[in-house]
Amino acid sequence: MAKVITIINQKGGVGKTTTAQAIGVWIQVKKNKKVLFLDLDQQGNLTYALEAGNSDYNTLEVLETGKIRADKAQLTTSGFSVIPSTPSLANVDAVLTQTGKEYRLKEALAGLTDYDFVVMDTPPSLNIITINALTASDYAVIPAQADIFSLQGITQLGQTIETVKRYTNKDLKVLGIVLTKHNTRSILSRDLQKVITDTAMHLHTNVYTQYIREAVAIREAQAMKKDIFSYNSKSNATQDYDALMKQIWKDINQ
Numbered sequence: 104m105a106k107v108i109t110i111i112n113q114k115g116g117v118g119k120t121t122t123a124q125a126i127g128v129w130i131q132v133k134k135n136k137k138v139l140f141l142d143l144d145q146q147g148n149l150t151y152a153l154e155a156g157n158s159d160y161n162t163l164e165v166l167e168t169g170k171i172r173a174d175k176a177q178l179t180t181s182g183f184s185v186i187p188s189t190p191s192l193a194n195v196d197a198v199l200t201q202t203g204k205e206y207r208l209k210e211a212l213a214g215l216t217d218y219d220f221v222v223m224d225t226p227p228s229l230n231i232i233t234i235n236a237l238t239a240s241d242y243a244v245i246p247a248q249a250d251i252f253s254l255q256g257i258t259q260l261g262q263t264i265e266t267v268k269r270y271t272n273k274d275l276k277v278l279g280i281v282l283t284k285h286n287t288r289s290i291l292s293r294d295l296q297k298v299i300t301d302t303a304m305h306l307h308t309n310v311y312t313q314y315i316r317e318a319v320a321i322r323e324a325q326a327m328k329k330d331i332f333s334y335n336s337k338s339n340a341t342q343d344y345d346a347l348m349k350q351i352w353k354d355i356n357q
C-alpha cells in the first residue's frame with residue numbers, strides 16, 4: 104500500500120507547494136520510488152510546476168467518487184505522475200454533502216498499489232478538502248515561515264489535527280514543522296523561537312533542525328517548470344531540501 108504524505112498549513116504562501124514538489128521529486132528521483140502527486144488546491148500551482156495540465160480527470164472527481172483511476176493520472180515529460188487540480192474544487196462543499204464525506208480520499212487511496220508514495224498539496228484553508236487529506240494520510244508535514252503571524256495560525260491547525268486524530272485518523276503522524284523561506288540574516292528572536300517550539304509541542308511534533316533558506320532558484324525553477332534538483336542542484340534551497348529529505352526519509356521509511 105502506498106504511504107501517503109500531506110503538506111499542510113492554512114496560511115497562504117508559506118511554501119506548501121514548493122515543499123510538496125521537493126518531497127515527491129526527491130523520493131522518486133533519489134530513492135527510485137513510484138510517487139503519485141495529488142493537487143488538491145484549486146489554484147493549481149503544483150499542477151503547473153510539475154508541467155501537468157488541466158484535465159477532465161482531476162482531484163475533484165477523486166473526491167466526488169471516492170475512487171482513484173491510477174491509469175488516468177497524467178505522466179509528465181519529466182516522468183512524474185500527477186492528478187491535477189481544477190478550479191471547480193472551489194465548489195467542493197456543494198459536492199461533498201453526505202455522511203462520510205471526510206473519508207472520500209481515504210477510500211480512494213485504500214486500494215492503491217501502483218505507487219509507493221502519494222504526495223498531496225493542499226489549499227491555504229481548513230475545510231473539507233484538508234480534512235479529507237489529513238484523514239487519508241499516514242504523515243503530515245507543516246511548512247511555516249518564522250514570523251509571528253505565520254505561527255499564530257498554527258494553533259488553529261493544531262486543533263484541526265487533534266480533531267482528525269480523535270475522530271477520523273488516529274494514526275496520523277505529524278512529522279514536523281519545516282521552516283521555509285528562511286532569511287539567514289534575520290535573527291530569530293527568543294520570543295519567536297519559543298513560539299516555534301511551543302507550537303511544535305502543542306502539535307506533539309518537532310521542528311526540523313534543517314530549515315530551508317530563501318533562494319531565487321526556487322522561483323526561477325517554478326517559472327520554468329523544472330524541479331529544483333534538476334534546475335540547480337547547488338542552490339542553497341536545493342541543498343537544504345536535500346538535507347531535510349534525508350531526515351524525513353528516516354522518519355517515513357521504517
Ligand SMILES: Nc1ncnc2c1ncn2[C@@H]1O[C@H](COP(=O)(O)OP(=O)(O)OP(=O)(O)O)[C@@H](O)[C@H]1O
Binds near residue numbers: 116117144226283284
Ligand atoms: N525557499 C524559498 N526561497 C524563495 N522563494 C520561495 C521559497 N519557497 C517558496 N518560495 C516562493 O514563495 C511563494 C510561495 O510559495 P508556495 O507557492 O510554495 O507557497 P504555498 O504555501 O503553497 O502558497 P499557497 O498557500 O498560495 O498555496 C512562491 O512564489 C515560491 O516560489
Ligand SMILES: [Mg+2]
Binds near residue numbers: 120148
Ligand atoms: Mg500552494
